[in-house]
Amino acid sequence: MPEILEVESYRQLADRVVGATIVRGWADAYSAKKLTSVGAWARAVKGLTVTGTGRRGKLLLLDTDGVRLGVRFGMTGVLLIDGDAGIDGLFYGPHDFRSDWIRGGLAFDDGRKLILHDPRRMGRFEIAPDLSELGPDALTLTRMQFDELVHTRGDGPAIKARLLDQSSVAGVGNLLADEMLYRAGIDPRTPTGLLSIEQRAALYKTFTQTMRTLQRRGGSHLGDHMEARFPGAFCPRDGASMLVATIGGRTTYWCPKHQS
DNA sequence: AGAAAGCCTCGGCCGC
DNA sequence: TGCGGCCGAGGCTTTC
Numbered sequence: 001m002p003e004i005l006e007v008e009s010y011r012q013l014a015d016r017v018v019g020a021t022i023v024r025g026w027a028d029a030y031s032a033k034k035l036t037s038v039g040a041w042a043r044a045v046k047g048l049t050v051t052g053t054g055r056r057g058k059l060l061l062l063d064t065d066g067v068r069l070g071v072r073f074g075m076t077g078v079l080l081i082d083g084d085a086g087i088d089g090l091f092y093g094p095h096d097f098r099s100d101w102i103r104g105g106l107a108f109d110d111g112r113k114l115i116l117h118d119p120r121r122m123g124r125f126e127i128a129p130d131l132s133e134l135g136p137d138a139l140t141l142t143r144m145q146f147d148e149l150v151h152t153r154g155d156g157p158a159i160k161a162r163l164l165d166q167s168s169v170a171g172v173g174n175l176l177a178d179e180m181l182y183r184a185g186i187d188p189r190t191p192t193g194l195l196s197i198e199q200r201a202a203l204y205k206t207f208t209q210t211m212r213t214l215q216r217r218g219g220s221h222l223g224d225h226m227e228a229r230f231p232g233a234f235c236p237r238d239g240a241s242m243l244v245a246t247i248g249g250r251t252t253y254w255c256p257k258h259q260s
Numbered sequence: 261a262g263a264a265a266g267c268c269t270c271g272g273c274c275g276c
Numbered sequence: 277t278g279c280g281g282c283c284g285a286g287g288c289t290t291t292c
Binding site: 002003006058072073074075076077120122123124154164166173174175176219220221249250251 | 263264265266267274275
């Protein structure tokens with residue numbers, strides 16, 4: 001699920017545990033994969049009090065009175081709080097959550113739990129996460145930061161690949177990238193350095209507009225472009241047959257008529 | 261059967 | 277010719 005908009009709602013959910021003290025932490029071998037050992041998470045978090053939450057791109061941050069903690073959600077990670085089956089079965093009723101998909105979490109002194117629910121095991125816990133490799137946050141991207149993002153030496157990579165590069169801008173995933181290029185009318189294969197002045201202006205405008213619109217709608221999967229995301233689809237805007245290719249390592253759908 | 265809303269590593273290529 | 281940086285491909289993992 002998660003691109004930046006989903007992680008931002010996880011962050012807002014995590015605000016609930018600000019002020020609570022961690023009595024226990026646990027992580028399986030996958031969620032602890034970026035740590036020095038499987039036990040490192042449990043040792044590092046015990047006794048910490050959460051003082052605030054943050055986020056850079058798709059990385060959720062928990063500020064504490066000690067070391068800062070980070071959570072990455074991979075492709076299928078969901079944050080749960082107060083929804084642990086051990087406390088109440090709410091999340092495990094109508095929704096599709098299963099206790100054997102829980103990969104780790106935190107238990108607080110007030111009895112609540114923060115849980116990483118992640119069927120596909122690509123979510124990761126981090127201790128004192130390094131933010132230096134992450135670009136500016138996509139939700140608050142300024143025009144100056146955008147200009148830096150599209151700056152290249154030579155032609156540079158395809159604009160879609162650049163948008164997905166987390167060190168250029170943090171938070172844009174596959175769906176958001178396709179959506180903003182669709183809205184801006186730009187071919188995703190266009191070398192970043194060859195975008196015209198007009199295309200740059202259009203892309204910055206749709207970048208911020210896409211973030212705002214989809215956040216209001218409630219998720220990265222609620223874009224206008226979504227209904228054309230299958231083989232044989234037609235462009236909702238002008239009816240042309242959508243093209244499909246792998247660009248920047250991800251499946252990309254675009255309209256040959258209005259994205260050029 | 262094959263693709264999937266992320267990220268990491270590896271290897272090739274290009275330019276200094 | 278050698279090296280570093282950039283960029284794309286591939287792998288990880290499980291599910292529907």
